[in-house]
Amino acid sequence: MTKFLGSLLLAAIVVPALASEPVPDFKLVDVNSNSARGMSEVSPRDYVLQVSGYYFGAAG
Amino acid sequence: MEQTVWVNWEVEYRDVQILDSQNRVYAVFNLTRNDLAIESNREILKQMFLAAAKIVDSDKDRLPDDWELRYFNKLSGNPADDPDSDGADNFTEFAFGTNPNDAKSRSSFQPRLVRNGQQSLLTVPFRRRAGGGINYIAEVSADFKNWTRSSTEITAASIKLLFDGTGTSQATYSLKKPAEAQPYSFVRIRALPAVQ
Incomplete structure (x- = not known):
């Protein structure tokens, strides 16, 4: 029952589930000097065949 | 440019967009609606990444x-x-x-000697699949017939993720004994499917 509720909760938060097309690409400088790729250009294309996450915390 | 990404990706403020291995949106988790101060939300986000990486x-x-x-x-x-x-x-x-x-497109398997004080150590860097699914085994041999994978002879691999769109990482094995005292002349890396 707990597992079922957990699945429902997950389904409610996941939006959308697996789009069919890759997202439009971009290339931006990673300004976090503490990251593995700090101060170098980063693109989602670099992460093909890997899972990646992008946090949008502030516009432009 | 940053604002273009927001529009093209149809992003909401404080979205975490999780992309699968084909750069398709696997899931979106908004941190305003799902506060990460709550443990269950942190667990849900973690499970999303794990599911995407399956x-x-x-x-x-x-x-x-x-x-x-x-x-x-x-x-x-x-x-x-x-x-x-x-x-x-x-x-x-x-x-x-x-x-x-x-x-x-050939393997980057390129053994080389690295100086360490008065000694030379044989290192074996090569490109391998990042993530799971495959077991990589380094073995040494003196005669090209009998091979050993003893951890007393070979270090554990150091791994460095590569970000070039190939889903691979750079792994490096090193022989523990210096080349001058090394009884083994041959090194090989075996790749075997991990038991699923």
Whole structure:
């Protein structure tokens, strides 16, 4: 029952589930000097065949 | 440029967009609606990433779907096939991060001696698949017939992720004894499918 509720909760938060097309690409400088790729250009294309996450915390 | 990404990706403020291995949106988790100060929300986000990273092999041929789709556009690849006739079958190309359709795409297996004070240590860097699904085993031999994988002879691999769109990492093994006192003349790396 707990597992079922957990699945429902997950389904409610996941939006959308697996789009069919890759997202439009971009290339931006990673300004976090503490990251593995700090101060170098980063693109989602670099992460093909890997899972990646992008946090949008502030516009432009 | 940053604002263009927001528009193109149809992003909401404080979204975490999780992309799968084909750069498709797998899930979106908004941190305003789902506060990460709450433990259950942190767990949900973690499970999303784990689910996105799960290796899918629909035809159970030991070649993940994402790899087959990238190089063959369909799930028709056979692990023993060698479409570019370079002597490396599809499983080997997958395991060592090379292109199965390009005979010029060769393994980066390049042993070299590294000076350490008065001694020289043999190191073996090579490109390998990032993530799970394959066991890599380094072995040494003195006669090219009998091979040993003893941890007293070989260090554990150091791993450095590569970010070049190939889904691979750089692994490096080193022999523990200096070359001057090394009884072994040969090194090999074996790639075996992990038990699923």
